[in-house]
Amino acid sequence: MTTIPFDTLKLAERLQAGGFTPEQARTAASALAEAMTGAELPTKSDLSAMEARLDGRIATSIADAKSDLLRWMVPLLLGQAALIAALVKLL
Template identity: 50%
Template structure:
């Protein structure tokens, strides 16, 4: 049951004015207990100050994220360069083996053709 309805019922059942006044005072006291204290309510200036602080933190986090992304990008580019270098070395190594093998195959085929 709500506070207003309970007050109404208590006032209609109260035997005299003194009891009614006491009930009204108790109800007002109960309402005051539910209201926020003056220090608990954020003022417009408090909200603006918090907003500015949050905006500053967001800007700092953005800068930090950009630095992290730049560092990761540089690291990835270095890794890519290393992979390219490895591929080039592997390519040269393969050519070192494939060319002589191919020449050997040609010579072996030529020898087989002479035998036939």
């Protein structure tokens, strides 16, 4: 993970130009810099690794759903066939 370099002086100057008092501008720039340096941003390799893990989880979930579906459908289809056979025999 990486952090973003951040120019607090430049931000404070822009905030002052926009109408902030010098104290407000310094405080806002300092707070934003602290928030941005405290949080680490993911790199492309971090995102690729996360994508691979999610792909594995999704594939597993799909396989589980398919097996559950087959576990329910096969007995139902056999029961339906038996019911149809019994009805045909009665007619």
